[in-house]
Amino acid sequence: MSLLVVYSSRTGNTRKIAEAAQEVLPDDVVLVPVAEAPAPNGHDAVAVGYWVDRGRPDPKALKYMESLNGAKVAAFGTLGADPNSPHAEDVLKHTEELLQNNELLGQFLCQGKVDPAVVETMKRSGRHPMTPERMDNLREASKHPDNTDLKNARDFFRDVFEKISGGK
Numbered sequence: 001m002s003l004l005v006v007y008s009s010r011t012g013n014t015r016k017i018a019e020a021a022q023e024v025l026p027d028d029v030v031l032v033p034v035a036e037a038p039a040p041n042g043h044d045a046v047a048v049g050y051w052v053d054r055g056r057p058d059p060k061a062l063k064y065m066e067s068l069n070g071a072k073v074a075a076f077g078t079l080g081a082d083p084n085s086p087h088a089e090d091v092l093k094h095t096e097e098l099l100q101n102n103e104l105l106g107q108f109l110c111q112g113k114v115d116p117a118v119v120e121t122m123k124r125s126g127r128h129p130m131t132p133e134r135m136d137n138l139r140e141a142s143k144h145p146d147n148t149d150l151k152n153a154r155d156f157f158r159d160v161f162e163k164i165s166g167g168k
């Protein structure tokens with residue numbers, strides 16, 4: 001069995017989730033940054049990792065997702081917002097639509113710390129007012145991905161592996 005894990009990560013959060021796949025089945029995972037964007041040919045399935053950029057998978061991961069057709073695909077991502085928020089729901093929905101020409105094996109999303117430089121830009125631009133709610137959320141995000149997220153990610157990949165091997 002072979003799972004290709006292609007991930008896009010600007011500050012390392014999503015890379016940590018990608019690495020959780022390798023912890024579950026080290027010999028069956030090929031971990032590759034999206035810059036190399038290999039086709040999933042020769043693998044049983046591909047897992048695509050993204051960070052959320054303005055409510056969508058980041059452009060590099062998005063482009064890779066668009067290149068997939070007829071593959072078995074799992075998607076995982078990290079975002080600054082609460083993963084149970086309507087914003088996160090929207091990301092999941094959009095990702096599902098992006099992958100509609102494939103067999104979707106599952107999706108995983110968890111919170112990830114937001115680059116402090118980006119937070120500063122948000123504050124200065126005035127487009128994202130620093131409400132108490134937003135401050136609370138950024139404080140929570142700064143702790144993620146945490147050990148629970150990584151455990152959940154390992155469980156997610158275990159489930160994906162089961163689906164691939166069960167389908168053979």
Ligand SMILES: Cc1cc2nc3c(=O)[nH]c(=O)nc-3n(C[C@H](O)[C@H](O)[C@H](O)COP(=O)(O)O)c2cc1C
Nearest residue numbers: 009010011012013014051052054055078080081112
């Ligand atoms: C330019 C930019 C745009 C972002 N847009 C969003 C967004 O729309 N929603 C959100 O929840 N998080 C957003 N984030 C936060 C990132 O998705 C989050 O910090 C993510 O965990 C970063 O992953 P990485 O460390 O793998 O790069 C944004 C971050 C950046 C840098």
